[in-house]
Amino acid sequence: MKKEAILVINPGSTSTKLALFDRDGAVFVENIDHAGTAISNMPNIQEQLPLRIEIVNRTFKKWLNEHDLIAVVGRGGLLRPLKSGIYRVNEAMMDDAINCKYAIHASNLGASIADGVAKEYNVPAFVVDPVTVDEFIPEARISGTPEIVRRSRLHALNVNACVRKESEKLGKSICESNFVIAHLGGGITIAAIDHGNIIDCNDALMGMGPFSPERAGSMPLEQLLRLATSRKYTMKEFYTKFSKNAGLKAYLGTNDVREVLSRIEKGDDYARLIFTAMIYQISKEIGAYATVLKGKVDRIIITGGLARSEKIIAMIRERVGFLAEISVYPGENELEAMATGGFRAIDGIQEIQTYKQEK
Structure with a gap:
């Protein structure tokens, strides 16, 4: 009987980290280096998306012989300020991320790559605790001058x-x-x-x-x-x-x-x-x-x-x-954190939240 597994995807500027986790831990881990490839000549992350999805699919298909894919988790990029948690990837999230609405960073590709892979296997795609988690108390936002507001951006x-x-x-x-x-x-x-x-x-x-x-x-x-x-x-x-x-x-x-x-x-x-x-x-x-x-x-x-x-x-x-x-x-334990978040979502241990764009 095949084991349930979650694919996690962490895109960086010069590489993409992939891992397949079952409930016992990491089964496969690979760091795909993009140096010297077509991706390295694409400064615009929107251009990179189709090729990154293709590379991810090609790499991890060989990992599924003994595993059933139940979810894909992408790295949460620079999104609007959010509460900590697990978010289902949706069009609003991908639009904000891939268009770099809040900042430019390779992690903005995470949601869209996860969605592209997940659709092929008819499984859900999530992000866990994006960089822009914001749970500041009111006094933490005050900078000392009204035009500048302190922001939450962290690991x-x-x-x-x-x-x-x-x-x-x-x-x-x-x-x-x-x-x-x-x-x-x-x-x-x-x-x-x-x-x-x-x-x-x-x-x-x-x-x-x-x-x-x-x-x-x-x-x-x-x-x-x-x-x-x-x-x-x-x-x-x-x-x-x-x-x-x-x-x-x-x-x-x-x-x-x-x-x-x-x-x-x-x-x-x-x-x-x-x-x-x-x-x-x-x-x-x-x-x-x-x-x-x-x-x-x-x-x-x-x-x-x-x-x-x-x-x-x-x-x-x-x-x-x-x-x-x-x-x-x-x-940094980021791949493990993404995978355990995915299992919590699938098992109903932690509520899955919905991303909404700022009005």
Whole structure:
């Protein structure tokens, strides 16, 4: 008898990650590299869609010999502000995502690729906890000037997956737990989780919070204004500079933390200073988000690719360990989070929500 399985699809700018999960875990995982292919010459993501669907179908068909496909889950892209949860892919979602209504990102392809594959097999398509999950409390939206509103953009998929795991470990429901969570990767999310809701976080893509291996984080406003009015950069160049070419990459010429740590071990004092500053800023932000929860923190959770480094964990623990115990979930675990969300939807454990466009 064939096992039930869910296909998960996580499109990136230069690759597409695929995995087939049954109820025991991942059965097949593949990272399809698009470098040097026709896709790499298509800057417009709408152009890429048919070819990406074709490649996904061709790759995963060979995985179905012993499995029945029951759903497809795509990465949730940059959509309108949403509550956490599982959303059935519909025309409204695909229209907003593929047309990059809110921002341009390869993850905007996730819903449409999932839908294209799901229709061939007559199964439902979902997205789980998109990047734009927004459960902010009203005071978290206030920036300090009326023209600018603080927005929620974070690694919601991995954040909520870790919150579920840690709540279960503590023997509590999500609705009974409070956490400060730090997702540490190329971008960094620090968030306060209050009884299951992400009530405040930094903007992990563009603005506030610590600098990261490749993002700028908070910057002194006066100097930023001087740079903005110097006409040295266009708006597009600013966006790229602060979201892809800042942080460790700007200071040290690399976004590879392993290389930075190696340079520190060899006596590079400048690398030590910049790296310590990043850990300092991460720790300071964790402390700030503990105040959002009024100090009622069940655990501090550290996750993401940088959580694999014992050195990083030790440096953060030294600064924030007095606030609460620290739990570590290395890696991004996005494929697993998408699959488990799909099974919760199919099994009726979690309500399936409907995406609606903003009026």
